[in-house]
Amino acid sequence: MTATTASPQPAAPRSDRSDEVRKALRTVDTGRRRKDRAMQVVVYVAFALAVIPLISVAWTVLSNGIERFDWYFLTHSMRGVFGGMDAGGIYHAIVGTFEITLGATIISVPIGILTAIYLVEYGRGSLARSVTFFVDVMTGIPSIVAGLFAYALFAVFFGPGISMGIMGSIALSVLMIPVVVRSTEEMLKLVPNELREASYALGVPKWLTIVKVVLRTATAGIVTGVMLAVARVIGETAPLLITVGVIDSINFNLFDGRMMTLPVYVYRQYSQGYVPCNDASAVCIPEINFDRAWAAALTLILIVMVLNILARLVSRYFSPKIR
Amino acid sequence: MAQRIDVKDLNIFYSDFLAVEDVSMAIEPKSVTAFIGPSGCGKSTFLRTLNRMHEVIPGARVEGTVAMEGVDLYGDDVDPVAVRRQVGMVFQRPNPFPTMSIEENVLAGVRLVNKKISKSDAADLVEESLRHANLWEEVKDRLAKPGSGLSGGQQQRLCIARAIAVRPQVLLMDEPCSALDPISTLAIEDLITELKQDYTICIVTHNMQQAARVSDRTGFFNIAGTGKPGKLIEMDDTGVMFSSPSEQATEDYISGRFG
Numbered sequence: 218m219t220a221t222t223a224s225p226q227p228a229a230p231r232s233d234r235s236d237e238v239r240k241a242l243r244t245v246d247t248g249r250r251r252k253d254r255a256m257q258v259v260v261y262v263a264f265a266l267a268v269i270p271l272i273s274v275a276w277t278v279l280s281n282g283i284e285r286f287d288w289y290f291l292t293h294s295m296r297g298v299f300g301g302m303d304a305g306g307i308y309h310a311i312v313g314t315f316e317i318t319l320g321a322t323i324i325s326v327p328i329g330i331l332t333a334i335y336l337v338e339y340g341r342g343s344l345a346r347s348v349t350f351f352v353d354v355m356t357g358i359p360s361i362v363a364g365l366f367a368y369a370l371f372a373v374f375f376g377p378g379i380s381m382g383i384m385g386s387i388a389l390s391v392l393m394i395p396v397v398v399r400s401t402e403e404m405l406k407l408v409p410n411e412l413r414e415a416s417y418a419l420g421v422p423k424w425l426t427i428v429k430v431v432l433r434t435a436t437a438g439i440v441t442g443v444m445l446a447v448a449r450v451i452g453e454t455a456p457l458l459i460t461v462g463v464i465d466s467i468n469f470n471l472f473d474g475r476m477m478t479l480p481v482y483v484y485r486q487y488s489q490g491y492v493p494c495n496d497a498s499a500v501c502i503p504e505i506n507f508d509r510a511w512a513a514a515l516t517l518i519l520i521v522m523v524l525n526i527l528a529r530l531v532s533r534y535f536s537p538k539i540r
Numbered sequence: 541m542a543q544r545i546d547v548k549d550l551n552i553f554y555s556d557f558l559a560v561e562d563v564s565m566a567i568e569p570k571s572v573t574a575f576i577g578p579s580g581c582g583k584s585t586f587l588r589t590l591n592r593m594h595e596v597i598p599g600a601r602v603e604g605t606v607a608m609e610g611v612d613l614y615g616d617d618v619d620p621v622a623v624r625r626q627v628g629m630v631f632q633r634p635n636p637f638p639t640m641s642i643e644e645n646v647l648a649g650v651r652l653v654n655k656k657i658s659k660s661d662a663a664d665l666v667e668e669s670l671r672h673a674n675l676w677e678e679v680k681d682r683l684a685k686p687g688s689g690l691s692g693g694q695q696q697r698l699c700i701a702r703a704i705a706v707r708p709q710v711l712l713m714d715e716p717c718s719a720l721d722p723i724s725t726l727a728i729e730d731l732i733t734e735l736k737q738d739y740t741i742c743i744v745t746h747n748m749q750q751a752a753r754v755s756d757r758t759g760f761f762n763i764a765g766t767g768k769p770g771k772l773i774e775m776d777d778t779g780v781m782f783s784s785p786s787e788q789a790t791e792d793y794i795s796g797r798f799g
Binding site for chain 1: 591593596598621622624625628629631633635636637638639648649652653654686688689699702703706
């Protein structure tokens with residue numbers, strides 16, 4: 218039908234039927250066109266509304282933070298800094314954030330991926346259902362509760378008042394594991410069953426099929442999922458405040474003493490507020506604490522951004538190619 | 541190469557559901573055996589029991605024996621992984637591994653089980669398998685390119701190359717041409733005829749002409765109704781089956797007059 222109408226046919230006598238068809242094809246449904254327009258406007262407005270806060274946050278952080286954001290700020294700690302001194306930086310907080318988040322990732326990723334493998338490849342019946350249920354429950358745990366859990370766990374062994382970087386890692390991993398399980402599970406489910414069967418049919422045992430075919434095919438998605446989980450926990454403040462505490466100097470040891478982290482640093486600086494400048498002889502900046510908080514927030518955003526770009530590169534490298 | 545398979549009193553279940561009932565047959569070495577029959581009659585299910593792929597589905601099990609050279613494939617001391625290395629399989633839809641190159645796909649059966657293979661041996665195996673699958677001339681200049689970049693027919697031949705690179709005794713094919721155009725189908729049919737010199741081949745097909753063209757023996761499966769088990773109605777030399785089958789049901793199906 219369409220082929221005959223599309224090709225330039227000689228004006229042969231047509232039946233009434235084809236006249237009807239031609240008329241039907243040219244009918245314009247104005248009602249639907251109006252609805253289409255209206256929905257288009259709604260979608261664009263919704264998009265604009267969603268983007269406004271994003272741009273606003275990015276702009277506020279950038280404009281407020283860029284002033285103090287320099288090499289000195291990135292490479293110095295707060296040791297010996299007091300009052301309105303034009304000094305101090307976030308080196309100690311960057312170290313803490315990196316170590317604690319890395320620790321949380323090292324704990325969460327194996328547990329999360331193995332759980333997801335169990336759920337997708339092995340889990341049947343009530344055990345699998347209850348694991349899924351508890352993972353869902355874990356997703357909803359408030360972060361402060363995760364912090365209290367880690368603190369309570371270590372207080373049992375080391376007594377009250379204990380503070381270590383690894384406690385923060387454990388608190389964060391409680392938040393991170395369900396996210397890793399969920400995203401990995403979805404990615405493993407996306408691997409076509411045909412690939413598993415193809416592998417079995419070649420005489421490859423199940424565990425090698427999972428490691429070398431299923432996980433390998435899903436690597437790109439798993440990396441993205443892990444990255445999202447990292448981004449989810451790297452900005453956590455409350456659990457770290459409880460478990461890792463606050464400190465002004467650099468501590469590289471994850472297993473001994475307090476550490477500073479970027480979100481806690483931001484909170485700490487902001488809560489200290491304006492500095493009263495009475496001594497006219499010394500350099501004193503009243504709003505120094507706010508400036509440091511904004512610059513630290515900018516750093517945190519930049520770190521998350523860089524991690525995201527890295528994850529994209531990794532997942533592009535691992536994703537299946539066509540040519 | 542190529543061994544005889546004897547199936548005796550085989551019942552195939554999905555949990556409690558009897559899918560295929562009481563199949564007994566002999567599959568001759570170095571020949572092509574075709575299974576035909578309407579959709580849902582259990583021919584693919586039966587094919588998958590021949591290399592224990594059936595039990596990959598949870599709850600699936602069999603009763604009876606499938607013996608290869610006298611060894612019951614379902615015996616307690618038989619490892620399904622070992623069975624699948626002897627009995628290879630090609631699926632309905634071409635399924636090359638998307639993360640692997642053409643070369644890696646051919647070597648998958650070796651590499652995935654962590655077997656050591658020297659570079660020159662690997663290159664020889666790739667060339668030999670691809671030549672056997674009539675694909676070598678088309679891909680020899682782009683072995684490092686992804687397997688999913690090939691056309692459907694080429695992908696299916698790549699899957700055949702991958703299956704024979706493991707050097708199985710038997711090759712099972714589950715409607716290998718149903719997703720392919722006539723030219724690729726012809727290429728695969730020619731290939732089947734060549735492969736039968738070295739391998740025992742079982743093929744499930746919906747295409748009666750194909751069964752008549754490539755197979756030496758044909759088995760006809762049928763099903764009495766929904767929910768009933770599929771049965772092997774009759775099995776004979778292909779020429780006999782297509783000219784003078786002994787069962788009315790077979791003749792009806794082959795001539796297109798089935799219910």
